[in-house]
Amino acid sequence: MTRIFALVDCNNFYVSCERVFDPKLKDVPVVVLSNNDGCVIARSNEAKALGIRMGAPAFKCKDLFERHGVRVFSSNYSLYGDMSARVMNCLGSLVPDMKIYSIDEAFLLLNNFSESPETFARRIRQTVLRWAGIPVSIGIGPTKTLAKIANRFAKKHPEHGGVLDLTNNPDKASYLKQTPTEDIWGIGGKHSLFLRSYNIRNALDFSRQARDWVKSKMTVTGLQTLLEIQGIPCLSLEDSFVPNKTIISSRSFGGCVGSLDQLKEALACYVSRAAEKLRWQRALCTCIMVFIHTNRFRKDHPQHSCARQLRLLHSTDYTPLLIRNAHDILEKIYRPGHEYKKAGVMLSGIEPRLERQLTFFTPPKIRRIKERKLMEAMDRINSRWGRGTLKPAAMGTVKKRKMQRNLLSPRYTTSWHELPVVRAGWHGQARIPAARSIDALMPVEMS
């Protein structure tokens, strides 16, 4: 049976989240910055029109921001994560087969509905807008890659009303022709330049290339993209609960860190966070990698970047053990006399807890139970009272590494103290209602 894939993509997601609660942001240029207010990672259409590039360093755009009155925000992941959950819950209530692809995207299967895929997609679009307050675009096609291409047109060209179906579309060739190779999902800058040298400039040109040639030049992943564009599905919807194969936790520092002790504290925080994610997916890891970098933009400073991996004696999710191992690695790779800008940890060799491979060094059951109870208690307390309520002492007690987040909006939906106020009335200063519709303020279940 031919499958019908739909890709639902939230428009300028982070900006849209800010706009739900602040109507003054409508029709004005808005951007959201990465951690430490470093780079531009989301732009409203008005900001895009000003020529602000994705990933542009914020300090280089400062003048432009001021000149055009661009509203600038630090990233507010509490808000975006919660809004994403609302959108996804909404989609999940409308279709049975769905795969969340990223914080702002999900693939759906649109087979077996009484309405036409396009009509149904328009209904999905309206529902998400009403329930979550977030505008989305929906592309439809016989493969995921074609659905992606359709989505691009649905988003860019308002005349489609936010939905485009490329399945059996008589104008498919024309749409492919209007899709530059670098805009094809799976073809990035390098391959796009390479294709250009062969005068392959758009998806239609690419779709006409020989399979053997594409495979030899772009490996099997390139071949997969070719077949998908030709309408032959290579990518399935997949299970939504496939565990990650690696878990990374890392940060750039607001300033620079030179001392081993400070790096150890930072690393303990990252390990602790990664181990939490590991336990969350009920898994254990067998490998741990630590990396540190100096600031690669400071050519005038001595540079050092190093990563080293260690295979653990037995699989684990026990934070103290992971911190100990991370510190051992750090001591081996650390070089005094350098100002480090970033550090991180990666856990890999991940196996489900229930399928644990015992080794000669696996601790006896009684100790494992003790460790499990300790971690469960810590996770429970932190989930009830907030992250970091209970933490390993190795993380330090004083917050020294401060992240730059000077332009943060309130956590409208996840903090009691920061809820939007409709009208202050009898108890003080007025905060104007923020939501586009009252539904946007309600948890999805209530709408």
Add this chain to the structure above:
DNA sequence: TCTGGGGTCCTAGGACCC
């Protein structure tokens, strides 16, 4: 002065094993 964080998959080469 200031340049994010978290993932996936593929390939090649070296060390090592029998």
Add this chain to the structure above:
DNA sequence: TCTGGGGTCCTAGGACCC
């Protein structure tokens, strides 16, 4: 002069995605 065949695992790097 001639020097096998078939594996695994690890590391490093590249390319891509959001």
